[in-house]
Amino acid sequence: MKWVAVGFALLLNTAHASPGCFDNWFCISTTKQQNTKLANIRLQDNLPVVVTVSSSAMTPSEITLSLQNTESQTLGQITSPHQFWHTMQVSWTAGTLNARHDDAFAYRYPVANGKNSIVQGFNGSYSHQGASRYAIDFAVPVGTEVVAARSGKVIDVEASFDRGGPAKKYARYANYVVILHDDGTTGEYYHLQKDGVLVKRGDSVVQGQPIAKSGNTGFSSLPHLHFGVYKALPNGNFQSVKFAFDDSLSD
Known part of the structure; x- marks a missing residue:
C-alpha cells in the first residue's frame, strides 16, 4: 500500500x-x-x-x-x-487523505469462526506496532475463504507471489486485497494465497462477499490472514485505526 x-x-x-x-x-x-x-x-x-x-x-x-x-x-x-x-x-x-473512520460501523469477521481464530490482536508484540498497531491476525489454513469485512470498492490487489517467511525481508512478497470504504478508509487483507484473489481493481463488493483465499505469503510465521483498517497519510505513510467486529454477523 x-x-x-x-x-x-x-x-x-x-x-x-x-x-x-x-x-x-x-x-x-x-x-x-x-x-x-x-x-x-x-x-x-x-x-x-x-x-x-x-x-x-x-x-x-x-x-x-x-x-x-x-x-x-x-x-x-x-x-x-x-x-x-x-x-x-x-x-x-x-486511499484518501486523512479519512475519518466511522467508529459506529460493525465489521464482519473476514473468515469463518473468526473470533476463535485470532492469534494476534491490537498492539500485538510480534508485528502489530506503530502504523499497524490496530490490526488482527487470524490463524487459518492456506486456502481458507476470505470475505469482505465491509462493503466498498477494490482499489488494489496483488496475487502473483509464492514466497513467505518469518523475516521482514519477505514483506514485499505478500499478496493482498485493498478495499476502499465509503468513509475513505481502506480494509486490507494480507498474506493471501498465490493466485487466490477473487476480485479485481475497480470491483464493487458487499459485506460478506468472498474476495480471496488465505495463504502464507510475505512476512508471515504461519498460515494466517492479516486484516486492518487504514487511512492514508502524506509521504507514502499510513495509519491503522480502531474498529470493532459484530459477533452477530459471524458464521
Whole structure:
C-alpha cells in the first residue's frame, strides 16, 4: 500500500509502457504554458491515491495531493524538466487523505469462526506496532475463504507471489486485497494465497462477499490472514485505526 520512487532513472514500481507512469496508478508529465514550465499529475483510473512529490527544481519543492479522479492537476512550476526528473522523489499510498473512520460501523469477521481464530490482536508484540498497531491476525489454513469485512470498492490487489517467511525481508512478497470504504478508509487483507484473489481493481463488493483465499505469503510465521483498517497519510505513510467486529454477523 506504500510505494516510493526516487529520480526518473530510478523509478520503482512503474508502468514502463508510459514514461512517468507509476504502477498503473498515476502519470506525471511536464508542460509549458505561456513561458511557464509546469509539472502535472493525472490518475490513470478513478482509483483514489495520496501522492507526495518533491523536487529541488519545483516550486513548491514538495506537495501532497489526494487524487480522486482523472482530471489533470498541477504539482508546481519547474525551472528545468531535466533537473525535475532527476531530482524528483515520489511516494504514494492507496486511499484518501486523512479519512475519518466511522467508529459506529460493525465489521464482519473476514473468515469463518473468526473470533476463535485470532492469534494476534491490537498492539500485538510480534508485528502489530506503530502504523499497524490496530490490526488482527487470524490463524487459518492456506486456502481458507476470505470475505469482505465491509462493503466498498477494490482499489488494489496483488496475487502473483509464492514466497513467505518469518523475516521482514519477505514483506514485499505478500499478496493482498485493498478495499476502499465509503468513509475513505481502506480494509486490507494480507498474506493471501498465490493466485487466490477473487476480485479485481475497480470491483464493487458487499459485506460478506468472498474476495480471496488465505495463504502464507510475505512476512508471515504461519498460515494466517492479516486484516486492518487504514487511512492514508502524506509521504507514502499510513495509519491503522480502531474498529470493532459484530459477533452477530459471524458464521
